[in-house]
Amino acid sequence: MAKNITFIVTKDCQLACKYCYLVGKNMKERMSWETAKEFIDYVLSHESEFPEESVIWDFIGGEPFLEIALIDRICDYLKLRMFELNHHWFNSYRFSFSTNGINYHTPEVQRFIEKNRDHLSIGITIDGTERKHDMNRVYKQPSTDPNGITLSSDKGSYNDVVRNIPLWLKQFPDAGTKVTISSTDIPYITESVLHLYSLGIHQVNINVVFEDVWQEGDDSRFEEQLMTLADAIIDGGYYEDYACSFFSEQIGKPLDPERDNQNWCGAGRMLSVDAAGKLYPCTRFAQYSLREKRALVIGNIKDGINQNLLRPFLTLDRVTQSPQKCLDCEVASGCAWCQGENYDAARTNTIYERSTAICLMHKARVRANNYYWNKLYRKLELEEHREEYEKNHRKSNPEIC
Amino acid sequence: MKTKIGYVTAEERDEIQSLFERRNGLSELAKILTPDNDVLYQKLVKDMGETGTKFQNWWDRMAAQYQWQGTENGHWEINFETCEIFLSE
Amino acid sequence: MMQYLVILLDDTSVSYCHCDNPHKERRLIGLDDLRMSIRYAMMENLMVQMVYPNYALPQEYLDVIDTIDHHDIVPWGTGDRPVQEPDVVVMDGLSGESPVLRNVPYVLRITKAGLFKSVDAVAQLTQQVARLNVVITDVETITDAELPKYREVLDTLAEVVKAEYLTGCAPQLNLLTDRMMLDKPNHCNAGVENITLAPNGRFYLCPAFYYTDADDNVGSVAEGLDIRNPQLLRLDHAPLCRHCDVWHCRRCVWLNRKMTYEVNTPSHEQCVMAHTERETTRRLLANVREKATFMSEVEIKEIDYSDPFDVRKEW
Structure with missing residues (x-):
């Protein structure tokens, strides 16, 4: 480490x-x-x-x-x-x-x-x-x-x-770039990721801001963009050599309060x-x-x-700082937080109150992510490339702040 | 052309990776260290020699242990992530 | 669940815990605030603990106080006694005089230097009163180099306690006897089981929060109690303490916040002091058992650390 x-x-x-x-x-x-x-x-x-x-x-x-x-x-x-x-x-x-x-x-x-x-x-x-x-x-x-x-x-x-x-x-x-998505950026996600690929950047590390900037309906618009992006990556064959951190097989699963309790x-x-x-x-x-x-x-x-x-x-662990809705969440894995933003947004001077401003955005991401992997693996199965892909494909970096 | 010729263990990989990192560190240090800093310069020269020897010894030891093939104009490479060894020609 | 309401009757009410009361000027709680807080306590089923200053209160205050069942916490003093039959007497340092009320629990607020210097007097006091709560007021300044001295002091006190046990007496000294009497944590639980009303009519997690910053309140009788992030005051939200068996530790949320900026995290100093007491208690128990059958149901395990932070990865 x-x-x-x-x-x-x-x-x-x-x-x-x-x-x-x-x-x-x-x-x-x-x-x-x-x-x-x-x-x-x-x-x-x-x-x-x-x-x-x-x-x-x-x-x-x-x-x-x-x-x-x-x-x-x-x-x-x-x-x-x-x-x-x-x-x-x-x-x-x-x-x-x-x-x-x-x-x-x-x-x-x-x-x-x-x-x-x-x-x-x-x-x-x-x-x-x-x-x-x-x-x-x-x-x-x-x-x-x-x-x-x-x-x-x-x-x-x-x-x-x-x-x-x-x-x-x-x-x-092998360098990657970092892209930050705020409310007003949502309509441009797909074109932006594809544009970065076209510039020769193979690793796009992208995340939504942790701050509470989200408007009503942003999650639906976000989901729609990610679905379009998923189609573009899969239909365009970008998945072989390019990675976008929005799509990860690790996200969107429930977390065990004891086993998965790390910060x-x-x-x-x-x-x-x-x-x-x-x-x-x-x-x-x-x-x-x-x-x-x-x-x-x-x-x-x-x-x-x-x-x-x-x-x-x-x-600090996940359970102690999370509200009950996060502990009960069935798609909790991959839902990130920033300790600094938690501290800044907390009702008291504490790092132990997790901000949930990105909750709906994470859930939208999970739905699009599920779609991405189901569609991709079906395609690979049909082309009999799945095993080879799983072995060789470029892995996304973990989400970064 | 690269041909995979074998693997090493994670411990063996760690050993060569550490030597590799040290060798890179020493050569970048050599760009800024001048002989007028006598003590440190001598230390650097000595270390470069020792690290280079250890580095070569590792490859010799592994090649003997795993019976890797070699060619006159080729050299061996390691992928630090996968512990795979390649012959590169 | 909230069970106690501590009412500081005056700005100069005696401090009975770690934090010194910096207020020097008398300012009584408003009579209306006192009435309202008593009414609040009745409605919320809270046991009231009145904390007195070192002067006699006006009769009208005593009359209002008398309208509710309560406990009286009073400062040690030879002058005008604020109440006739106090429930707790607080000594701010050793006075050199013997306690008058032998059946009453005493709190002794003392610095570590004072304790190191006057351990014999503290031992004597332990034998003279029903219960002695020693509060080391500068626990946060203890260094690792001073711990052997603290161990030595506790050993001296343990010898006295052991001798008392063997003569059939049952002295109570919080530092050494509480842990063996407890079968579960007995923390202060400020903000969880008790809340403090200050003379300004506002609620605080405990008197120390009022003493250090009057703006750091959690509501008022009129507006109601408003504790933000109350879960962080509970044991289950204290990552170190919830694994710890030093059950006599106060788990002082004020000291926690002072030292680590978080109410749910103790400092190294708090932990090692409390663990030193636990270890001396464990040895005291074993020593007494060598001579007599004694509390056979109690087991304090031997552990090889003095700060749970050092073994956190094992949990």
């Missing part, structure tokens, strides 16, 4: 996406080298507190590549120190990025990629067709706010992202640090991610982690 350690290197981004959960993005909070170094020194000098076999050093923003010079310095220092300390993570580490892709082609980013090629995982977010992408992923307005808070403009970012996709896929042929979310098993040197159980608990609640800080780079504050995260 890998430890995920996230540097929130900046809270700035070129974009101001309309669905972005980062409500407090700004241009002021940029991580300094001194903070990054102190954090690294803390983590690497407390090896026994981090027994995980592997580590994923994750860089997030805002847009992380806005701070490529800092990231380059951080990664060099990490490599040197892990080696110098004979740290067990030197044998198993990755540098991971979720980027909007706008700066991907720049010499600074490309030099960094070349230097760290064997240890990189980079995901570029592209939401689908131009109209779907540009509905939400728009540039920010030039800021006039004294606190640097950003506002959306009308200018979409599709063209500036899509031009970098070929280079990205050349460097990372979905990895918050608490991860660690995030921000520009101020504050530590969080996941980025989603930093103040810029929260609408209603105060940040849940579990320590800082000077004093380290307050282990007592991790206890609720590490003892």
